[in-house]
Amino acid sequence: MADTKVIMPQMGESIFEGTITKWLKKTGDHVERDEPLFEISTDKVDSEIPAPASGTVKEILVKEGQTVQINTVVAVIGDGAAKPAEAPAAPAAKPEVKTGPAESKPGVAAGPTDAAPAAKEQARPEPAVHLGERGEQRSSPLVRRIARENNISLNTLAGRGTGINGRITKRDILSFIEQGAPAPASAPAPAAAAPAAPKPAAPAPMTFTGDVERVPMTNMRKSIAEHMVHSRHTSAHVTTFFEVDVTNLLKIREKLKPEFERSGVKLTVTPFFVQAAVTAIKKFPIINSSVDGDAIVYKRAINVGIAVNVESGLIVPVVKHAEEKNLLGIARAINDLGERARTKKLTPDDVRDGTFTITNPGQYGGLIGTPIINQPQVAIMGMGGIKKRAAVIDDAIAIRSMIILSLSFDHRVIDGAAADQFMADVQQQLENWAV
Amino acid sequence: MALTTYVEAIKQGIWEEMESDERVFVLGEDVGIYGGAFKVTAGMLEKFGELRVIDTPISESAIVGAAIGAALMGMRPVAEMQFADFISCAFDQITNFAAKCRYRWGAGVPIVVRGPSGGGVHGGPFHSQNPEMYFVHTPGLKVVCPSTAYDAKGLIKAAIRDPDPVIYFEHKFLYRRIKEELPTEDYIVPIGKAAIRRKGTDISVITYGAMVYTALDAAKELEKEGIELEVLDLRSLLPFDKEAVLDSVKRTNKVILLHEDTEIGGFAGELAAVISEEAFEYLDGPIRRITAPNTPVPYSPPLEEFFLPKVADVMRVARELNAY
Structure with a gap:
């Protein structure tokens, strides 16, 4: 297994940088996957960030107190003599370890919960969850956007796709909406949908095509x-x-x-x-x-x-x-x-x-x-x-x-x-x- | 009123600009006494005299170099490449000098370099090429490829009036095949604006030059099958009308990029990138390219026939995309 880069995660919509407030491990320390590795502070959230992989902390690239943009590599975890990252069921065996995204402080909405994209990349694939969430239906970017905007699970269109290989096409979803899509709640929820906490719909993408000026929001x-x-x-x-x-x-x-x-x-x-x-x-x-x-x-x-x-x-x-x-x-x-x-x-x-x-x-x-x-x-x-x-x-x-x-x-x-x-x-x- | 051919429209445009602006003159191989290989400049020598209609040696580099010098001295030269294929001989003058002059020391070079490009006339590998992408990749230039007589005239006039170098690719297959009634009054076609040649709801075919007609013919056939193609004629490649491209894609959600130029490094690749960057969530199917294969233009008529994108190609891809 190669070295794993640890990146500054995005702790919410509109957060573009974070400050490392504390390293919980030193260079040379062994760290288990999902074990808290460092603490960060952003405009909205202070949080512990779990290690994306097991191994030895090879390098720490960002010092405490330093602010870096999201996706900046802040540390490198080497496999070293460590147990292989795919040591099975580590999270289950260690109930005290938080397996999910980093905790955020109460009262502050954490935004999208992909707190540690690196962790996600490194995680073993869990096909049931991921495919279930998106729906195993073949579709297109357009269809997925229409589905999202209309709060429709593509699973409710299972078997209705008329495109090649049963692909759900624009026409399929538009006629589905025209006929009156059932409320998403009443749709038979696939087993995998259960763990997904209700979260605000993702904001519509910025699709304006003309000239714009892009200004970062102030903290306020x-x-x-x-x-x-x-x-x-x-x-x-x-x-x-x-x-x-x-x-x-x-x-x-x-x-x-x-x-x-x-x-x-x-x-x-x-x-x-x-x-x-x-x-x-x-x-x-x-x-x-x-x-x-x-x-x-x-x-x-x-x-x-x-x-x-x-x-x-x-x-x-x-x-x-x-x-x-x-x-x-x-x-x-x-x-x-x-x-x-x-x-x-x-x-x-x-x-x-x-x-x-x-x-x-x-x-x-x-x-x-x-x-x-x-x-x-x-x-x-x-x-x-x-x-x-x-x-x-x-x-x-x-x-x-x-x-x-x-x-x-x-x-x-x-x-x-x-x-x-x-x-x-x-x-x-x-x-x-x-x- | 009489119909004007595409080639005649180019001539009219230059002629009118020469009449209204004495800084405008033409130069090139055999443009004077012979009237140009395709007769674009026929009659100009008699009308405007040898100071404004200049026969040059067979040296594209010299033609463009002289044009640049004249432009820097305040003239508005229109340089003819007898075949656009040989524009490569003037490549350094155009890309290193004309294109960069304004950026290096603030002096614009208002030249037009025009010439016949494209295949379909059994011209072989030296007389059939579509060299537009060398220049589209050169910041500082403008590149236009008209498909109609109206645009041929409107764009040559816009090119002559433009303060910067414009590379004007005529399609020789269209010279005498395309004709239409033109307005009698003065007009230009703005550089950088596309035109919708046919409205459609199912698939956008984005193209330029002679392929506009291939797309329109395919659209006519596909209409019978209930597939409505929209045909967008870019007219200008540099700058190109991004707004029109994205607008069309956002309405139809499926797109075919069609050009006669070869595939790798062709304009379709650039368009595909822009569409996926800026309209990804409007796509209901893969972006498809229809282009010539990555070979020189063959001389053999059956091979050239195979080489050039055809109506049947557009129909096949459109059917696939429609079913997707």
Whole structure:
């Protein structure tokens, strides 16, 4: 058996490099296949990487602390006097050894799980799994793409191929779709499909053929992308909308403004909404919870995250213990966090431990939005734009300042009734604000 | 209105450019008194005089070298190779000098080197070749291969007006076989733009030159069998119309690359690479090439007949691909 090159694995979509944080073996050490060999850190994931083959660590080519692009050779494992790599059933005999792709930290989606392509190359072929996953059906790149985009397992077309050697052609799959493909779940699952964990569909390939500019995502962009998709796959999103008359509230704000200014605080409308939400959360604590396995975790603190636009994206600093603060305290905290978000002076602590989030899709005049829940929270409130509208009050038409609020909530733990009662409470407070 | 042949269209294009731009002149072997081996320049000597229609010695290197010099002095020479096969004698002038001049010291060389290429006329190995790929592989050049009278005229005019060296391959088999009505007003065919000669849904045949007609004839036959070929005429090889190629492949999902040039290092190989790089997930079958075999063009008529890609070849491969 020849030497095996160990490469820097790709730890997720859009990750192009990784930093070796620690070597767990030295040159000359013996290593078993799948035994942790080194630790890496990427923008999203810190992970132990298993050895792709058994043997002696011949060379370590990348030092600790060094960052290299994916697929860079970082070490070489020689067969030396080691047991041959195909020593059978090594993983089974050593239950403590992780055989799968490297572990990723909880709460971070690891993306495609081909954590160690090298390991895969070296692994003994397991035809049942690999063929099963792709389907043993002969097809073409086009057919496989159509199947993927329509979430069809090619196995469901077994025996329907009309091409040479029973190949599934474009016509076959298109007519299959036209006739109404059965939902993939109801299709008889081949035995081998069972171990495949449900994972997000692979993103459609970039097929645009014209001139493009390719720009790597910033870390923040990558992190936002990851979080948003992760949330969509985690929570059962439902959004409810409430219209709120804030005419009086705006008057109150005008009245309070000078007083706040004397305390060095600029008073926007946001603190009112934060305080209303906090008061309502006290009545409906499920809004302030998280899902942990089979348990619901209620948090005693009410830490309200406020989504803030910054140059490079979006960040959500958190007003800690909002339940202990009055309007002035909340306004001061928001002022401070907003300022530091814009000047890039937030500390990691400022963005941690949020329990509920308020975002502002109306900032640029939007009527309202349907926000995505900030995991692991279970609800997020969106503030639409405040606009004067004709409103009917006691059968008379009046010009009132109106706002639409939305609440996206996780239907796994919050039912519509609770969400709507919570929002009705927020509405009540805002419309009848007592100074 | 009268129909214009492919060869007459080339002549018209040069003629009109000479009338409208006094910098344009022609040079080559027997282009003056004799009017050119294929009569492309017939009548020009009488019309434009011996300063603008120059008979040269039998030296392609000298012809192209003189053209480059004239171009650097502000002229727009159109150099004729009596047969495109002999362009190899001017290879160094074209590839080392004309192609690199702009890159080396910023002086473009606006020459046109044109000549009859292609087989099917029993010309044998020295008078039937398709030498386009030597030049397609040379950055700094443009290479065009018109298939219709309209394009022959539009492309020669575009080539003459182009600020850089353009190698213009005429297909001698088409000279007098292809004719059509041409517009009376001035027009050009932009270099680098392909044309769909026939719309189809099942298989794209991407080709150029005389093979456009082979593809169209095959398409007509296959239509009876319910197979709809799309025929894309590249018209320009360097630069080539990648957008049109990918667009066609993405619609039909199957592709035949057809050319009269030999297989290894032919343009089909380049196209196949681009298609698999940029449209892999649109392919419903293997990319197929139909080309001449890797031999010189045979002199024997039956052997030449065997050598050149034929309608039957296109039909056979199309049927295989359709069933795939």
